[in-house]
Amino acid sequence: MCEDETDWLSLKPTEPSPAQCCGSGCSPCVFDIYQSDLERWEKAKELGDTSLLSRRKVENSGSVLNSETFTAFRLILVERETDDTNRYRFHLPNGSSLGHMLGQHIVFRGIVKGLEIQRAYTPISRLDTRGHFDVLIKIYEHGLMSQFITGWKEGDWIECRGPFGGFSYRPNQYGELVMLCSGTGIAPMLPILSSVTDNEDDETFITLVICCRTYEKLYLKSFLHEQARFWNVRIFYVLSQVNTPFGLIYLCVGISFH
Numbered sequence: 551m552c553e554d555e556t557d558w559l560s561l562k563p564t565e566p567s568p569a570q571c572c573g574s575g576c577s578p579c580v581f582d583i584y585q586s587d588l589e590r591w592e593k594a595k596e597l598g599d600t601s602l603l604s605r606r607k608v609e610n611s612g613s614v615l616n617s618e619t620f621t622a623f624r625l626i627l628v629e630r631e632t633d634d635t636n637r638y639r640f641h642l643p644n645g646s647s648l649g650h651m652l653g654q655h656i657v658f659r660g661i662v663k664g665l666e667i668q669r670a671y672t673p674i675s676r677l678d679t680r681g682h683f684d685v686l687i688k689i690y691e692h693g694l695m696s697q698f699i700t701g702w703k704e705g706d707w708i709e710c711r712g713p714f715g716g717f718s719y720r721p722n723q724y725g726e727l728v729m730l731c732s733g734t735g736i737a738p739m740l741p742i743l744s745s746v747t748d749n750e751d752d753e754t755f756i757t758l759v760i761c762c763r764t765y766e767k768l769y770l771k772s773f774l775h776e777q778a779r780f781w782n783v784r785i786f787y788v789l790s791q792v793n794t795p796f797g798l799i800y801l802c803v804g805i806s807f808h
């Protein structure tokens with residue numbers, strides 16, 4: 551029960567700072583959520599009924615992914631992928647799956663020096679993976695969220711919301727998919743690739759071109775080598791810092807030939 555104006559002001563939603571927006575066009579965005587929270591607060595204040603505010607106070611813990619509220623997921627594994635990139639595995643309760651679609655991303659929330667930050671990341675595990683989901687994250691030396699992620703350790707509870715993004719794909723919708731990526735930009739490609747190769751009725755031809763500085767810096771090579779054994783998959787590595795007699799740019803022509 552709010553006695554006076556000061557009580558109501560203490561419950562008023564705080565407008566997000568620009569750092570809280572990950573800038574990837576999420577729907578709803580943090581600013582949309584703020585706007586609807588503000589409208590709910592104004593209505594509750596007008597009617598003098600604080601129970602109308604209760605929904606925004608709910609914060610799930612370890613249950614289902616939600617695009618409006620943050621859910622905490624337990625980090626169960628951190629695996630080094632390259633010198634600056636790790637693969638993080640989060641537990642999903644009761645053998646559930648994350649419930650995202652191909653190409654969709656989620657948004658993690660972190661606090662650095664008192665500042666709340668939100669950034670987008672793309673799950674790389676197959677859509678039907680149960681009991682956990684994985685993300686591949688590159689740590690930037692001066693990156694804000696990177697400083698928060700550097701401190702993650704197994705057993706921590708990390709908050710995220712989502713899924714976001716509207717890429718749509720149906721088996722055999724296209725004759726061929728050509729996917730171009732660099733660095734962690736490979737993340738959304740991986741579930742798409744698996745969804746085609748896991749489905750023997752999907753005869754889509756896939757050409758995946760991965761740009762990277764060196765062979766050592768390429769991510770998930772053993773998974774990619776496995777995928778390249780499928781008749782309908784070609785993978786090309788374009789390496790920009792490999793010395794060859796022809797100069798620094800070297801096109802490593804795939805893992806498989808068709």
Ligand SMILES: Cc1cc2nc3c(=O)[nH]c(=O)nc-3n(C[C@H](O)[C@H](O)[C@H](O)COP(=O)(O)OP(=O)(O)OC[C@H]3O[C@@H](n4cnc5c(N)ncnc54)[C@H](O)[C@@H]3O)c2cc1C
Pocket residue numbers: 572573574655667669670671672673685686687688689690691692693694695696697734737
């Ligand atoms: C839809 C979507 C999906 C994504 N999926 C993934 C994913 O799966 N995996 C992944 O790793 N990333 C992904 N990203 C990128 C991710 O959201 C972040 O942008 C990334 O992690 C960097 O965030 P940050 O806060 O650490 O860096 P920021 O603070 O945003 O900084 C970005 C860059 O600026 C540099 N920088 C920052 N401050 C300084 C400074 N003071 N001086 C010099 N340089 C500086 C940083 O080193 C870095 O290079 C995705 C982005 C989008 C939009």
